[in-house]
Amino acid sequence: MNRFDMKLSAISSNEAFARSCVAAFCVSLNPTIEEINDIKTAVSEAVTNSIVHGYEGDESQYIDLSVVIDGDNTAIVTVSDNGRGIEDVNKAMEPFFTTKPEQERSGMGFTLMRTFMDDVAVTSSADRGTTVVMTKIIRGQKDVGTRGHNQAD
């Protein structure tokens, strides 16, 4: 197992940093570019949710992010905040559901997370925060990578 943890201010300009860090850490699993993009998008959605909905723009707050590389093909990404929480998680996970339509929110965040990751688990409680655990199985370039390695040898 390999793991890294980070704590970052709930500032939207940190989103690119967060998704790039997670993607870079997952490179050891030899993912395809598409799989890297899947992970980056899912991380961006989860971090955006914490900033916009969890903390409602309060930049003094923090988001915790961790990645666990489990075995030779699994990445488990956890994004958690201590914000206001989600009233109805099942409702929030419905496509196009948003509590902030006036801000031109698409309501597609959880849908993209569930589409691009293999498993998404959300736990939330009012005024205590939300934790999103996303698992990605990397099917990737293992054959290509092995061939390349052998040729190099």
Added chain:
Amino acid sequence: MQSIISSKGIYTVISLRGELDESCAAALRNQLDSQLCNTGNNVVFDFGEVSFMDSTGIGMLLGRYKKLKAMGKNVYIANPHSHIDRIISMSGMYTIMKKIAI
């Protein structure tokens, strides 16, 4: 994220460049609304130089679509990279904004 406006044939083309997420969405919305408020043509959003987009981009596009449609303009999407193409497709936006080649 940059947006550059130009004319190409019968279209007003908005060429987007960079990464489209929450950090640039508000400024981009304002810039696009300002660039497009007097357009006389149908509008193409060219995604050829967009390297990343999450669901914030869907909301931004839908918002511009509603405004432009109210002005009687059609809206099109061009050159999205495969991952962005998938996100746009998943959101159902291609049913109202056709993908075209420019």
